[in-house]
Each structure stands twice: as structure tokens, then as C-alpha cells.
Amino acid sequence: MTHTTAIAATSPSPLVSLRGIGKHYGSLTVLHDIHLDIQAGEFLAITGPSGSGKSTLLGILGLLERPSRGTHLISGVDAWSLSDAEQSRLRGSALGFVFQQFHLLPELTALDNVARPLRLNRRGGDWRAEAHRMLERVGLAHRAGHRPAQLSGGEQQRVAIARALIRRPQLLLADEPTGNLPPAMWGDILELFRELNTDGHTVVVVTHDPLVARRASRNIRMEGGVTERANGPSAE
Numbered sequence: 001m002t003h004t005t006a007i008a009a010t011s012p013s014p015l016v017s018l019r020g021i022g023k024h025y026g027s028l029t030v031l032h033d034i035h036l037d038i039q040a041g042e043f044l045a046i047t048g049p050s051g052s053g054k055s056t057l058l059g060i061l062g063l064l065e066r067p068s069r070g071t072h073l074i075s076g077v078d079a080w081s082l083s084d085a086e087q088s089r090l091r092g093s094a095l096g097f098v099f100q101q102f103h104l105l106p107e108l109t110a111l112d113n114v115a116r117p118l119r120l121n122r123r124g125g126d127w128r129a130e131a132h133r134m135l136e137r138v139g140l141a142h143r144a145g146h147r148p149a150q151l152s153g154g155e156q157q158r159v160a161i162a163r164a165l166i167r168r169p170q171l172l173l174a175d176e177p178t179g180n181l182p183p184a185m186w187g188d189i190l191e192l193f194r195e196l197n198t199d200g201h202t203v204v205v206v207t208h209d210p211l212v213a214r215r216a217s218r219n220i221r222m223e224g225g226v227t228e229r230a231n232g233p234s235a236e
């Protein structure tokens with residue numbers, strides 16, 4: 001496999017290495033000189049006040065936002081030296097996203113939204129059964145045939161989580177994954193993330209939820225566009 005279809009699993013480099021990353025929108029600087037290494041298999045929680053740059057950092061980690069300065073290495077490869085097509089293949093094959101806005105396709109049922117990444121990336125296979133299993137895991141099998149407009153915010157969020165997890169991404173990036181869910185669901189969603197992580201997948205979660213942060217192997221806190229150590233062995 002090349003770096004363009006998967007993140008090299010055996011590389012001695014950190015899975016992700018950010019060096020001197022800055023991001024500005026016009027005259028507004030939202031990230032200042034971020035240095036952060038993420039090792040394969042980590043479960044990293046990013047906390048911090050509203051507007052401190054957490055989602056922007058997650059967008060950069062997911063190759064959705066281009067940094068204004070600095071270096072972003074993925075398994076030692078400069079992510080921004082890849083072509084648009086290579087980046088897009090990497091996003092589709094190795095990265096999974098749970099966004100604050102769910103980005104579900106309104107014309108598709110819950111089942112088809114969850115199955116879509118499988119259908120886009122792979123021929124054959126029983127994608128319908130896999131998507132159904134994933135919906136069961138998030139407690140929504142009974143709503144498989146419903147479209148997003150027929151689902152509550154929390155149900156849509158669970159569909160989005162099922163869609164992100166179905167391909168078991170090497171690096172899962174989740175922005176406030178429990179934000180729209182009733183507290184009774186938080187433990188289940190966290191358990192799904194922990195299972196993925198226990199299988200060796202790397203998880204990065206932006207969260208205000210102390211329960212999620214406590215379960216992570218490392219926390220970093222952002223404040224005014226810079227990262228601060230919160231706990232763990234190697235927070236920059």
C-alpha cells in the first residue's frame with residue numbers, strides 16, 4: 001500500500017506530526033505555532049473553550065483545512081506535498097470523520113448514508129448487512145429506512161457516527177461526538193470509540209465532555225489557538 005491509500009502502519013515516525021502549524025483567516029490568527037505528535041494507537045482528547053481553535057485543528061488533521069504555515073507529516077510524509085487526488089484517496093481510505101454538522105445526504109435513508117463509504121470504496125461485499133449491524137450498534141436499526149429529516153438531531157448524529165466507523169478508519173477524528181446525544185447514549189458511543197482504539201486505531205476527539213476526556217489516553221487543552229499540556233506522557 002502507498003501513503004496515498006493508507007497511512008503506513010509500521011512507520012517509525014509518529015502517525016501525525018505537526019510542526020509550527022499556524023492558521024489565519026485574513027487578519028484573524030486562530031492557530032499559533034502548534035507542535036503536536038500523535039502516535040498510532042493513541043486516544044487523544046482535545047478540550048478547551050469555544051473559539052480556541054479545536055475544530056480548526058481537527059480540520060487540519062483531517063486534511064480538510066490547509067494550514068497557513070508549518071509542516072504536517074503523516075507517517076513521515078508531508079501531507080501537503082500530496083496531490084489533491086492523493087489527499088482525497090487518503091481521506092476516503094484511512095480517515096474517518098464525525099463532524100459537528102452531520103453532513104448526511106438528505107435523499108438517502110439512514111442505512112444508505114451509513115453504507116455509502118463502503119459502496120464508494122469497495123465493490124461487492126454485503127454492505128447492506130454491515131450497515132445494518134452498525135446501525136444496531138448505535139441503537140438505530142429500527143430507523144434504518146428513515147431519511148435524515150425524519151430523525152432527531154441525536155439520531156442523525158448516531159447515523160453520522162455509524163457512517164464514520166463502518167470502514168474502521170486508521171485515524172478517527174470526531175468533533176463533539178456526544179454533543180447532541182442524551183447523556184444515556186454517551187457511554188455507548190464512547191464504548192464504540194474505545195473498541196476501535198483497542199483494535200489499534202487512533203482516535204482524536206474534540207470534546208467538552210469530561211467523561212470522554214477521562215477515557216482518553218492523553219488530553220491536550222487549547223486556549224487562544226495554542227495547545228497546552230493537560231495530562232499524559234507527551235503532550236506538547
Ligand SMILES: Nc1ncnc2c1ncn2[C@@H]1O[C@H](COP(=O)(O)OP(=O)(O)OP(=O)(O)O)[C@@H](O)[C@H]1O
Pocket residue numbers: 025028030048049050051052053054055056057
Ligand atoms: N472559515 C472561517 N473564517 C473566519 N474565521 C473562522 C473560520 N473558521 C473558524 N473561524 C474562527 O476561528 C476561531 C476558532 O474556531 P474553531 O471552530 O476552531 O473553535 P473551537 O474551539 O472548535 O470552538 P467551538 O468549541 O465553539 O466549536 C473562532 O474565532 C472562529 O470564529
